[in-house]
Amino acid sequence: MREAPIHPNDDMFHGSHEHYASVGTQMANFVAQAAELAGTESPTILELPCGYGRVTRQLVERFDPSRIHVADIMAPSVDFCVKTFGTIGYHVTEPVYEFKNIPADAFDVAALGSLVTHLSSHNARSVIKHFFSKIRSGGVGVVTTHGEKSREHLGIGDCYQVGEAARQHLLNSYDANQFGFVNYRADHSLEAKTVDYIGDSYGISLIPGDWVKDVCAENGLTIVEHRPGGWDGHQDVFLIRK
Secondary structure (H helix, E strand, C coil): CCCCCCCCCCCCCCCCHHHHHHHHHHHHHHHHHHHHHHHHCCCCCCCCCCCCCCCHHHHHHHHHHHHHEEEEEEHHHHHHHHHCCCCCCECCCCCCCCCCCCCCCCCCEEEECCCCCCCCHHHHHHHHHHHHCCCCEEEEEEEEEEHHHHHHHHCCCCCCCCCCHHHHHHHHHHHHCCCCCECCCCCCCCCHHHHHCCCCEEEEECHHHHHHHHHHHHHHCCCEEEEEEECCCEEEEEEEEC
16 A cells, blocks of 8 residues: 555655655554554544545555545545545535534544644634544544744744744744744745645644643643654654543
């Protein structure tokens, strides 16, 4: 399955097949750990957003594809994953941060990789609330953020192509223990196809760990593990039990 084609619109592929596979495998490992924490060897899994299958292609190597559900606002990416990997798919529709057409309390494990990394505090809060509504009681979600390592990278240079003023805003917000968010610049090239599809609600966030703790407390969730820079030496990883 790892030899399945990479879609030409896959913004997650930057030319290195080795890196692409490594990042997907890391997330699949987190999902496997979450399944163990949830107490199931054959989990029903939700991957949101799935994109064009960087993680999905690794998940189907170790779990039953018929128990893997993928969702994304980009309908063509969902269709690609369903056709290529044999998963069950959902097109995320308006309101896009509420996921109303995905069944509630249905999943043992769910992966929320690199979504709140691109949203404002308001939208990120909505996403976490509604994302965890899809997980059964006792199930475990994998959530990634731009946190400690991202702040470190951004402190060195404009790695997210947001411009100097926006970079300083993100750094200042994070250092003040506040949620920082900026929109992408019009001339950015990172995830350009994705941003063009989604629109201007998509940008870059920098999120202190305390914000994650507060949102979990608001929703009755328990952080089981926090790995700073755990995904690709970049995004923070939280394993969170419902």
